[in-house]
Amino acid sequence: MTSDSAAPAESARLRAEQVTLGYGDTVISRELDFAVDDREVTAIIGPNGCGKSTLLRALGRLLRPGAGRIVLDGRPIRSVPPREVARTVAVLPQSPQAPPGLAVADLVARGRHPHQSWYRQWSSADRAAVSHALELTGMLDCADRPLEQLSGGQRQRAWISMALAQQTDLLLLDEPTTFLDLAHQIEVLDLVRELNERHGRTVVMVLHDLNLAARYSHRLVAMSQGAVRAAGTAEEVLTPGLLAEVFGLRCAVIPDPVSGTPLVVPVGAHDTAPGTAATASGALGSQAD
Template identity: 50%
Template sequence: MSRLSAKNLKIAYGETEIIRDLSVEIPDGKITSIIGPNGCGKSTLLKTLSRILFPHNGAVYLDGKEIAKEATKKIAQKMAILPQSPDAPEGLTVAELVSYGRYPYQKGFGKLKADDWKAIDWALQVTGVDAFRNRPIDALSGGQRQRVWIAMALAQETDIILLDEPTTYLDLSHQLEVLELLQYLNRVEHRTIVMVIHDLNQAARFAHHIVAMKDGEIQKQGSADDVMTCEVLRNVFNIDAEIVTDPRTRKPVCLCYDLVTSYNNAADKIAQ
């Protein structure tokens, strides 16, 4: 049974409906990627799953309990959220930022205890940023900063980690660095990972389960083989894709694509 699920969600910003009657179950102990075109509701769904946003209708459940009715610190001890392009206060060091992950376990303004530092030190080491622990965050590269934010989420000691576009603005090597770290956390630490991601090939390579969205609804979900098909990509992204098998991973890869209805095609029809 899924530990994290949503039923009949309806979410709107003012009068604009973003998600309508959406239900989803997140596979426990797996990596789930949420894909879809810009504005389809991917980030809105992730924020609702993490209780940053509250639905107008429907509910999100964690361990069978409606999260809207649970205490914030209790939820934060089970689920961590890494938003898109997070900012740290100027001058904050790596260790100081990672220590914020211990907030759910603090009482009042209590000082960090031995157990807190043990979790912080482990998070710094497993993400490979321990050597930078005393450096200011703004002195690090983009890939290093992203690993520090993931370390903060790990310091929370949650079984579930949600990430909104964790590879945005990173170059190819740093993207792989972050995704391989998440894969390690899933395989070795058995964390459930849920991430919004734009790169279809990365979603297919690293995720066990893919949720494809369009216009606030789930169009298809399942394994990479189920979702990375010409038919699904045509429906979700309006592209005519060439799908091949990656010889290294044996996962489907979108080799190339064209718009189903492009400006050039439209112009040719008008000329005729």
């Protein structure tokens, strides 16, 4: 069911409770509630600047709320040592950067830092974790290649490998398909679903493509102006009325012929195909409630 807020379920392993988020004097969200559904893929959608990435950063302990709290496994996340958080939650930010010439295996090895200390350096367990992460993402053959020599899809798989090497079961991915062509977007999102379905990873990702969000996620959370406007299945969230409210978008919503999930078809000012505007208007009227 859709709702104006995403009240944090007490059973959720990771949740935001009445958080106020922002940067300096700029407030992005006030009294925001959000809960991560365990062992599901959740996509956060919304227009640019609505607070999607800010929320993800707070969930990953990269941003301290001005008020309220983030709770991880029943404890306020700020009371949990950073190394322990990093063994539980892996965060992949937008457009991550690596030093020139860094090989894929060396990048992925950085994911083992939370498991090391001054008295426990590189071990056979670390090597096994790196190899397993590369195997999961299909990147073993690229282990010795410099990151900059890879395709966009391969680079994104390498970064996901680093997150997997942390051996967390919670993955927070901020726009994992940014700057990728459509084939590589599908490649990365197929991997996300495989990690969820075959390996039990809980995934929260920020996505801009509504149709891919619908196809690859169990749950959508729509944000606008720093607030959660709706949360539920793709069928519940991707309605013409809600998309008009959140994105200012006139559209029709039809079944995706491949997946059966909702397919958003935008209607532009210059669309003149017979019946297009009327169909979209009818859809707006019938589903606005």
